[in-house]
Amino acid sequence: MEFNYKVKTTAGEIRTGTVDATNEQVAVEALSRRNFTIISIIPAGKGMSFEISFLNRVKRKELVVFSRQLATLTEAKVPLVEALNTLSAQTAGKYFKDVIYEVSNDVNGGTAFSLALAKYPRVFSEFYISMVESGEISGNLQNTLVYLADYLENNYDLMRKIKGAMMYPAFIVSALFIVGTLMLVFVIPQLTSMLIESGQELPVATKALVAVSDLMVSFWWLIIPGVVGSTIGIYLLVTRTQQGKVAWDKIIIRIPGVRGILTNIYVTRFAENFSTLVSAGIPIVKALKITGNIVGNTEYKELIYRAADKVGTGENISSVFAKSKLIPPIVNSILSVGEQTGKLDSVLKNISRFYKREVDAVVGNITKLIEPAMMIVMGVAVAVLVAAILMPIYNMTQAF
Numbered sequence: 055m056e057f058n059y060k061v062k063t064t065a066g067e068i069r070t071g072t073v074d075a076t077n078e079q080v081a082v083e084a085l086s087r088r089n090f091t092i093i094s095i096i097p098a099g100k101g102m103s104f105e106i107s108f109l110n111r112v113k114r115k116e117l118v119v120f121s122r123q124l125a126t127l128t129e130a131k132v133p134l135v136e137a138l139n140t141l142s143a144q145t146a147g148k149y150f151k152d153v154i155y156e157v158s159n160d161v162n163g164g165t166a167f168s169l170a171l172a173k174y175p176r177v178f179s180e181f182y183i184s185m186v187e188s189g190e191i192s193g194n195l196q197n198t199l200v201y202l203a204d205y206l207e208n209n210y211d212l213m214r215k216i217k218g219a220m221m222y223p224a225f226i227v228s229a230l231f232i233v234g235t236l237m238l239v240f241v242i243p244q245l246t247s248m249l250i251e252s253g254q255e256l257p258v259a260t261k262a263l264v265a266v267s268d269l270m271v272s273f274w275w276l277i278i279p280g281v282v283g284s285t286i287g288i289y290l291l292v293t294r295t296q297q298g299k300v301a302w303d304k305i306i307i308r309i310p311g312v313r314g315i316l317t318n319i320y321v322t323r324f325a326e327n328f329s330t331l332v333s334a335g336i337p338i339v340k341a342l343k344i345t346g347n348i349v350g351n352t353e354y355k356e357l358i359y360r361a362a363d364k365v366g367t368g369e370n371i372s373s374v375f376a377k378s379k380l381i382p383p384i385v386n387s388i389l390s391v392g393e394q395t396g397k398l399d400s401v402l403k404n405i406s407r408f409y410k411r412e413v414d415a416v417v418g419n420i421t422k423l424i425e426p427a428m429m430i431v432m433g434v435a436v437a438v439l440v441a442a443i444l445m446p447i448y449n450m451t452q453a454f
Contacts, residue, residue, distance in 0.1 A: 057081040057097055061090035073173045084175050112150045112177045118206045125199040135162045153177055181348050188334035219421045226428045230435055242267035252450045259442040303352040315416050321385055322409040323349045329402030339366050
């Protein structure tokens with residue numbers, strides 16, 4: 055959704071334009087982060103046109119490719135407006151093409167690149183915008199764009215590895231569910247009447263299988279929509295509501311086995327993003343709040359926000375982290391040393407490198423272990439199903 059705004063800059067200049075945001079509050083926050091004094095902000099008139107919000111999104115891969123190509127063009131000394139126009143012309147996605155084109159027009163009209171990007175907070179994160187802003191202020195935009203491209207590529211590769219590791223177990227579980235459902239609906243009912251007519255006492259496993267089969271056959275019209283509806287409902291609750299996301303983040307961070315992996319991921323994100331922002335000259339309090347917004351977990355976000363508030367009153371980050379179980383003690387000790395020696399960005403980079411290696415190692419191990427683990431799970435499931443069917447048949451033949 056777009057909002058028309060009228061603002062005053064710190065230099066007293068009046069500016070007007072549009073900002074793309076999910077609601078008015080997000081639009082106000084986006085403008086306030088640019089140190090604008092808001093004079094007015096109203097929803098932009100759309101006439102009879104409409105937008106489907108879930109279609110107006112930019113995939114992670116699109117942003118990675120855009121950032122790398124923009125960095126390559128700027129390294130080749132291509133003017134920024136010309137580079138943006140080139141990328142807009144060759145971008146396949148219509149929404150992203152339009153965004154790049156509008157950013158190019160704004161830059162060509164004299165708007166700072168970071169301010170032009172800030173109009174589209176759903177496309178460019180606060181971290182992305184802040185890094186571009188720091189590059190503009192320092193006169194080192196070219197190197198900043200190269201860093202952003204490297205950063206986004208590394209994050210994309212990590213997420214792709216994690217998703218790739220989950221594809222195989224997801225396929226196996228789905229296949230087991232489909233095959234099991236077909237057997238319960240079509241195969242088991244054919245055997246049930248024969249087993250009941252034999253008059254023998256059925257094993258407990260067989261009785262349970264028959265009961266589930268009867269339930270599936272009689273109430274499939276209720277069970278299938280219920281399962282699909284519940285899955286969609288839980289997904290929307292977790293992804294679209296603040297309460298659902300908070301609850302999910304609290305649960306998942308406490309699951310044994312998962313907790314260690316997620317801790318490594320979140321600590322890596324915190325250390326890498328925070329060190330980058332501090333190195334770029336972003337004030338520590340602002341850098342902490344930006345990092346909290348992009349770390350990916352509300353528990354960590356609340357902790358980092360508390361640290362930002364305490365730093366604003368003169369306390370150290372490590373003194374806040376020491377009271378939380380979310381940060382490993384070794385990380386807090388290293389962070390404390392960095393604060394005392396004035397080498398915070400350096401120790402944060404060391405922490406980031408260490409935990410990034412840990413994450414890569416864990417993901418690699420999971421990938422290697424998933425296949426044999428899934429084979430065992432599938433074998434056990436098939437064995438239980440076959441035993442529940444064959445045991446009464448075997449007993450029946452023995453009786454004769």
